Amino acid sequence: MVLTVLCGGVGAARLVTGLSQVVEESALCCVINVGDDLVVHGLHVSPDIDTVTYTLAGLHNEATGWGVTDESWRVMDELAEIGGPVWFRLGDRDLATHLYRTGRLRGGTSLADVTGELARARGVRATILPATNDVLATMLTTKSGERLSFQEYFVARRHDVEVSKVEFLGAADSRPAPGVLEAIRDAEQVIVAPSNPLVSIDPILAVPGIAHAVASRRDDVIGISPIVAGSAIKGPADRLLRELGHEASALGVARLYEGLVGTFVIDERDESHKGAIEGLGMQCIVTDTMMTDRGRAGALAKVIHDA
Amino acid sequence: MVLTVLCGGVGAARLVTGLSQVVEESALCCVINVGDDLVVHGLHVSPDIDTVTYTLAGLHNEATGWGVTDESWRVMDELAEIGGPVWFRLGDRDLATHLYRTGRLRGGTSLADVTGELARARGVRATILPATNDVLATMLTTKSGERLSFQEYFVARRHDVEVSKVEFLGAADSRPAPGVLEAIRDAEQVIVAPSNPLVSIDPILAVPGIAHAVASRRDDVIGISPIVAGSAIKGPADRLLRELGHEASALGVARLYEGLVGTFVIDERDESHKGAIEGLGMQCIVTDTMMTDRGRAGALAKVIHDA
Numbered sequence: 267m268v269l270t271v272l273c274g275g276v277g278a279a280r281l282v283t284g285l286s287q288v289v290e291e292s293a294l295c296c297v298i299n300v301g302d303d304l305v306v307h308g309l310h311v312s313p314d315i316d317t318v319t320y321t322l323a324g325l326h327n328e329a330t331g332w333g334v335t336d337e338s339w340r341v342m343d344e345l346a347e348i349g350g351p352v353w354f355r356l357g358d359r360d361l362a363t364h365l366y367r368t369g370r371l372r373g374g375t376s377l378a379d380v381t382g383e384l385a386r387a388r389g390v391r392a393t394i395l396p397a398t399n400d401v402l403a404t405m406l407t408t409k410s411g412e413r414l415s416f417q418e419y420f421v422a423r424r425h426d427v428e429v430s431k432v433e434f435l436g437a438a439d440s441r442p443a444p445g446v447l448e449a450i451r452d453a454e455q456v457i458v459a460p461s462n463p464l465v466s467i468d469p470i471l472a473v474p475g476i477a478h479a480v481a482s483r484r485d486d487v488i489g490i491s492p493i494v495a496g497s498a499i500k501g502p503a504d505r506l507l508r509e510l511g512h513e514a515s516a517l518g519v520a521r522l523y524e525g526l527v528g529t530f531v532i533d534e535r536d537e538s539h540k541g542a543i544e545g546l547g548m549q550c551i552v553t554d555t556m557m558t559d560r561g562r563a564g565a566l567a568k569v570i571h572d573a
Numbered sequence: 574m575v576l577t578v579l580c581g582g583v584g585a586a587r588l589v590t591g592l593s594q595v596v597e598e599s600a601l602c603c604v605i606n607v608g609d610d611l612v613v614h615g616l617h618v619s620p621d622i623d624t625v626t627y628t629l630a631g632l633h634n635e636a637t638g639w640g641v642t643d644e645s646w647r648v649m650d651e652l653a654e655i656g657g658p659v660w661f662r663l664g665d666r667d668l669a670t671h672l673y674r675t676g677r678l679r680g681g682t683s684l685a686d687v688t689g690e691l692a693r694a695r696g697v698r699a700t701i702l703p704a705t706n707d708v709l710a711t712m713l714t715t716k717s718g719e720r721l722s723f724q725e726y727f728v729a730r731r732h733d734v735e736v737s738k739v740e741f742l743g744a745a746d747s748r749p750a751p752g753v754l755e756a757i758r759d760a761e762q763v764i765v766a767p768s769n770p771l772v773s774i775d776p777i778l779a780v781p782g783i784a785h786a787v788a789s790r791r792d793d794v795i796g797i798s799p800i801v802a803g804s805a806i807k808g809p810a811d812r813l814l815r816e817l818g819h820e821a822s823a824l825g826v827a828r829l830y831e832g833l834v835g836t837f838v839i840d841e842r843d844e845s846h847k848g849a850i851e852g853l854g855m856q857c858i859v860t861d862t863m864m865t866d867r868g869r870a871g872a873l874a875k876v877i878h879d880a
Contacts, residue, residue: 308615308675340645344669348694351676358665362651368615369658387655 268393269571270295270453272480274466275302275314276331276500277492277557278459279321281570282392284563285457286322288571294392295449297476299461300377301404301434301469302416306354309364310371313417314466315381315396316363323388327357331500334359353422378443395449397470400440404469407431409509416465425502429509432464437472442479450479457570458489460555462503463522464510471526480526488570489527490555491516495535499556517542524548529573531555531566549573575700576878577602577760579787581773582609582621583638583807584799584864585766586628589699591870592764593629595878601699602756604783606768607684608711608741608776609723613661616671617678620724621773622688622703623670630695634664638807641666660729685750702756704777707747711776714738716816723772732809736816739771744779749786757786764877765796767862769810770829771817778833787833795877796834797862798823802842806863824849831855836880838862838873856880 269289271282273296285294299314313332320326320334327333337357346352356364363384370380376399385394404416409428419425450456458480461467471477480487493516498504504514512518516532517539523530530548532539533555543550551573557563576596578589580603592601606621620639627633627641634640644664653659663671670691677687683706692701711723716735726732757763765787768774778784787794800823805811811821819825823839824846830837837855839846840862850857858880864870 305679306676307672308617308679309672310615338645338647338665340647340665341668341672344666345672348669348673348691350669350673358645358647359651361648361668362655362657365614365616365648365652366655366657369613372612372615384655 268293268295268449268453269455269457270297270449271457271459272461272467272470273298273314273318273459274461275317278314278461278466279318279326280557280563281457281459281490281567282318283321283560284557284565284567285571286392287560287564288567291322291391295453296392296394297397297446297449297470298394299466299469300396300398301402301465302420303403304354304415304417306351306356308368309356309361310368311354311356311364312367312377312381312396315394316360319381319385319388319390319394322385322390322392325388333357354417376443378445393445393449395446396443397446397476398440398473399443401436402440402469402473403435404465405433405435406465407433420502425505429506432468432506432510434469434472437469438474440473442473442475446473447475447479450476450483453483454486455571455573456480456483456487458487458523458527460490460492460499462492462498462501462506463519464503464506477526484526485528487527488529488531488573489520489523490531490566490570491519491533491536493519494533494555515539520546520548531570531573575600575602575756575760576762576764577604577756578764578766579768579774579777580605580621580625580766581768582624585621585768585773586625586633587864587870588764588766588797588874589625590628590867591864591872591874592878593699594867594871595874597698598629599698602760603699603701604704604753604756604777605701606773606776607703607705608709608772609727610710611661611722611724613658613663615675616663616668617675618661618663618671619674619684619688619703622701623667626688626692626695626697626701629692629697629699632695640664661724683750685752700752700756702753703750704753704783705747705780706750708743709747709776709780710742711772712740712742713772714740727809732812736813739775739813739817741776741779744776745781747780749780749782754782754786757783757790760790761793762878762880763787763790763794765794765830765834767797767799767806769799769805769808769813770826771810771813784833791833792835794834795836795838795880796827796830797838797873797877798826798840798843800826801840801862822846827853827855838877838880
């Protein structure tokens with residue numbers, strides 16, 4: 267039996283390392299958002315896939331919050347020297363991943379297959395799947411009418427602009443990567459990681475067939491709130507929720523998952539939301555959701571797995 | 574008045590540094606072979622353009638014969654670690670060039686414009702032009718019928734296969750990069766560098782219009798033999814000449830340039846060829862052509878410029 271986890275980046279990666287303490291790592295299947303993917307310098311970068319893979323491999327750079335440990339910056343320093351664009355910083359070790367991926371994609375290998383190759387090369391035993399092999403790009407429109415790719419919004423603008431709309435370009439024509447629907451159908455539990463619901467989980471659910479597959483498993487679907495006491499643990503989820511007309515709270519997130527999630531896990535600090543969440547027809551588990559270290563991630567994973 | 578130099582890689586780069594001692598560097602225009610260009614890991618690499626640029630910038634790595642000085646190999650080491658292809662080794666500093674070029678090309682900038690930007694970024698004052706902005710790929714067919722790109726032949730096979738045919742894919746549909754025909758037309762002298770005639774100079778001449786422009790300036794065109802005493806200074810020129818039915822000698826090269834070159838410069842060791850070369854209707858200058866250091870490159874350049 268497997269646990270299938272719908273994943274964004276850092277929050278999901280932490281949860282997955284927790285789950286790997288509760289079940290065999292090989293029993294985990296991560297279905298990962300690709301809406302943040304970008305092509306920079308001609309290289310295909312998949313930030314969420316890499317964050318989950320590096321974290322499971324024990325290579326995640328805790329200092330930067332992205333990329334690889336023991337990193338160096340020779341290429342970026344030289345690129346800055348010659349006046350190239352360095353707003354999206356890629357370390358030397360990390361670049362090897364993007365060179366590998368890009369070369370294989372250009373040779374006709376699918377993103378799912380390359381992702382599997384890279385995970386195995388890093389010693390990861392979990393199954394790592396992109397939500398789709400097709401191009402699906404998260405685009406944000408700002409209040410002033412600008413249209414930004416996710417990384418322009420997140421990195422170049424440091425998510426410091428007001429957003430009026432989120433779209434997933436290409437989603438309507440995309441298909442789930444091979445194995446994704448089966449992993450959702452056959453899993454013991456389907457877990458919605460504590461990732462940004464609007465720009466990490468929604469672009470997974472936007473791939474035709476995935477939301478339906480999740481809804482079909484509703485009783486076995488467990489979501490974890492990425493909002494604790496009204497704030498995102500990391501990133502702009504709270505702000506985005508408000509800007510797009512939602513409540514920036516555990517309850518606000520639960521509402522977004524109505525019909526998909528049978529059980530919702532919220533932090534102790536949000537216990538007051540329990541009743542309202544149960545009113546949505548979900549079970550609600552209140553626990554410590556702060557995965558500030560490996561042990562706490564394992565403890566949260568145990569609560570989830572025992573649910 | 575400018576000197577326009579038709580260039581391959583290392584031999585041409587040495588000559589150009591010599592010429593920069595004889596005239597202002599800004600009076601030099603290098604028209605460079607792109608038949609060796611390749612896309613590797615999705616990155617556009619232009620080996621001859623980079624060799625000339627790095628050499629003029631004083632950055633050429635004399636130890637490897639390609640790439641940049643003070644180089645490190647963090648990316649390639651990591652790529653090897655994850656099982657990626659490392660047959661075409663790109664150093665960390667060198668990679669910055671390819672990232673810059675690839676990003677700009679994907680953004681719609683022409684190869685000529687990117688090449689100019691990179692040259693200026695490196696402090697090069699000479700004009701560096703690709704022969705064409707279009708795709709022109711040198712392909713070699715081996716005696717056993719295999720078809721290899723130039724870098725597969727040169728790097729992966731270490732030019733240790735017998736060649737039966739050389740072709741320049743895309744040449745018929747290519748156009749000279751903007752400024753190339755003017756640089757040939759208006760130059761004080763047009764210099765054919767001591768590069769491989771079959772795989773460095775021929776792919777330049779294969780761009781429609783360039784050979785005609787050079788022939789129109791024949792009296793002011795000076796070639797330098799890359800073959801000295803029957804051997805190539807560097808690379809497989811001697812072997813390729815023989816395999817493709819030519820004489821591997823200064824005279825053999827002179828025959829290939831008949832109708833294009835008014836003056837041919839050969840090494841003192843090949844003085845016996847002088848009469849036969851003059852018999853082709855060329856002037857023949859005999860001098861020391863071995864550019865083993867900057868001073869000797871300058872001395873050869875002076876002989877050329879005074880011709």
